[in-house]
Amino acid sequence: MTFDKNKHREQGHLYNTTQWRKTREFILSQSPFCAICIEMGIDTKATEVDHILPVRLGADFFDTNNLQGLCKKCHAKKSGSERVIKPKYKKIIR
Numbered sequence: 001m002t003f004d005k006n007k008h009r010e011q012g013h014l015y016n017t018t019q020w021r022k023t024r025e026f027i028l029s030q031s032p033f034c035a036i037c038i039e040m041g042i043d044t045k046a047t048e049v050d051h052i053l054p055v056r057l058g059a060d061f062f063d064t065n066n067l068q069g070l071c072k073k074c075h076a077k078k079s080g081s082e083r084v085i086k087p088k089y090k091k092i093i094r
């Protein structure tokens with residue numbers, strides 16, 4: 001799998017678009033609880049929207065089937081584990 005640096009840079013600004021805000025609100029209204037916490041039997045309010053398959057691995061940014069609500073803690077944990085799997089992307093991911 002090749003990694004397109006420029007493509008990733010272009011996607012960063014998508015978080016500031018109205019379309020993303022609407023998509024995000026839609027996901028949080030559909031799944032108000034953290035998807036990872038629910039699997040552990042805990043109801044935690046989802047405050048962040050996560051790309052299940054990371055966009056940099058080819059996912060569509062606005063694909064609602066690829067989005068899930070997560071709490072801040074799980075989102076950070078998930079992003080963290082992705083970083084461990086792909087350490088060479090560390091500098092690019094915020």
Ligand SMILES: [Zn+2]
Pocket residue numbers: 034035036037044070071072073074075
């Ligand atoms: Zn959670």
